[in-house]
Amino acid sequence: MHRFNAYRIFEKEGQVSARLVELGIDDLDPGEVLIRNSHSSVNYKDALAATGTGRVVRRFPVIGGVDVAGVVVTSGDTRFWEGEAVLVTGYGMGVEHDGGYAEYSRVPADWVVPLPLEMSSADAMAIGTAGFTAALAIMRMEQNGLKPANGPVVVVGASGGVGSVAVDLLAGLGYEVTAISGKDDQHEYMRHLGASQVLSRHTLEMGKKPLEKTIWAGAVDPVGGEMLAWLTRTMKQDGTIASCGLAAGIELHTTVMPFILRGISLLGIDSVQCPMALRRSVWERLASDMRPRHLKEMTRTIHFEQLPETFDALLKGAVKGRVVVEIQA
Missing domain, CATH: 3.40.50.720 (NAD(P)-binding Rossmann-like Domain)
Known part of the structure; x- marks a missing residue:
């Protein structure tokens, strides 16, 4: 499979930095489910991780991004199948396991949530x-x-x-x-x-x-x-x-x-290790009676190259609402 773009976080002599690199599938962390990513998002934790401000990264190097949504490419777990739309948030994503700021992610099957039928990948990451x-x-x-x-x-x-x-x-x-x-x-x-x-x-x-x-x-x-x-x-x-x-x-x-x-x-409120049954219930409600009414108004979309400036703005309190990262169509 061809090489792809990923936004990876590094540490050298105690200094944290992040940049866009090219990787192959074999460079990704292990997991039963390989996802072709379409969208991710920017959260406060992402800014802490990529800038080293909060020392939240537990392993270097690691691909940033605590959220991702996309489509299953391959699955070694029968709960998920090729072409299924899915999302992953929390767990070790972006801090101790390669996260969503890449064109592909490979994750444990136990972390994967089927995307609700009423929700697009872009909307899921606008929520994030x-x-x-x-x-x-x-x-x-x-x-x-x-x-x-x-x-x-x-x-x-x-x-x-x-x-x-x-x-x-x-x-x-x-x-x-x-x-x-x-x-x-x-x-x-x-x-x-x-x-x-x-x-x-x-x-x-x-x-x-x-x-x-x-x-x-x-x-x-x-x-x-x-x-x-x-x-x-x-x-x-x-x-x-x-x-x-x-x-x-x-x-x-x-x-x-x-x-x-x-x-x-x-x-x-622990959204990182939230039990899967409750996690699915929350996403189902976000697609039904708790669906955000003003998601488009509170969201703006960026691309990989805009991540550094967005992190800086977020840490300075200068970001309004939600930021979606468009990875690939």
């Missing part, structure tokens, strides 16, 4: 890990008792990848959504996605009491840090927070009071 994380967060909160009648739900980092999809999905499900963002020029964008109220992170009065005024029935937080601590202090009785990111830091300074006096729940 970020959108999957948002949907998983909402489903976990629903399982914990959240419903629209409980009260408003807040989405932090609402103009980013996880946040944009979360606002869209929650509004589509009938929730009253408040969006919080540090990008004051994106308020109209967030209202368009379905937010009934948009708050600026820069003017937010967080207070310092162990318990502040109750506001939120639910919260999707891909930010962490001080913002997550504030959310714990402002949840309604039996409110639920889905913690799914650390853009603002890994430390959490709060008290036990919101948990034992208001009965709030803090749910950890």
Whole structure:
């Protein structure tokens, strides 16, 4: 089989770099399923990996990209067949196993999800890990008792990848959504996605009491840090927070009071090792009742050569919504 393009991450003397290279199928990591990739996406984790900022790569060299969608070329597992449209997100993709920034991927069969019939590969990658994380967060909160009648739900980092999809999905499900963002020029964008109220992170009065005024029935937080601590202090009785990111830091300074006096729940959202049964359920809902309503408006498409500048912009907080990588038609 001919050689193909791949965006590979290297390390030399402690310095991480990434570049476009030519590889052959035999250069790929082992797996039962070989996929001809059509699309991938850019997530915060991808930017951390390719720039070395977050030290998330566990093995060098490795092809970047935690997401991929395409068509099966060959399969050594009877669950998948040649020509079947599939997707892969999470697991070790792009950090310890060759990822989706290549024209071909070879992965373990246990990582592969059949592409829902109602969804294109491009749409699947417009959703990607970020959108999957948002949907998983909402489903976990629903399982914990959240419903629209409980009260408003807040989405932090609402103009980013996880946040944009979360606002869209929650509004589509009938929730009253408040969006919080540090990008004051994106308020109209967030209202368009379905937010009934948009708050600026820069003017937010967080207070310092162990318990502040109750506001939120639910919260999707891909930010962490001080913002997550504030959310714990402002949840309604039996409110639920889905913690799914650390853009603002890994430390959490709060008290036990919101948990034992208001009965709030803090749910950890792990989209990487999500069990396959739940993973398939999330994707089926994303193709049905949780289908994003404004996917095209929140998505832009790039090619391989635009990855470096996109990573830099993402880490600087200058990327709105989702970014799809078009690999081949």
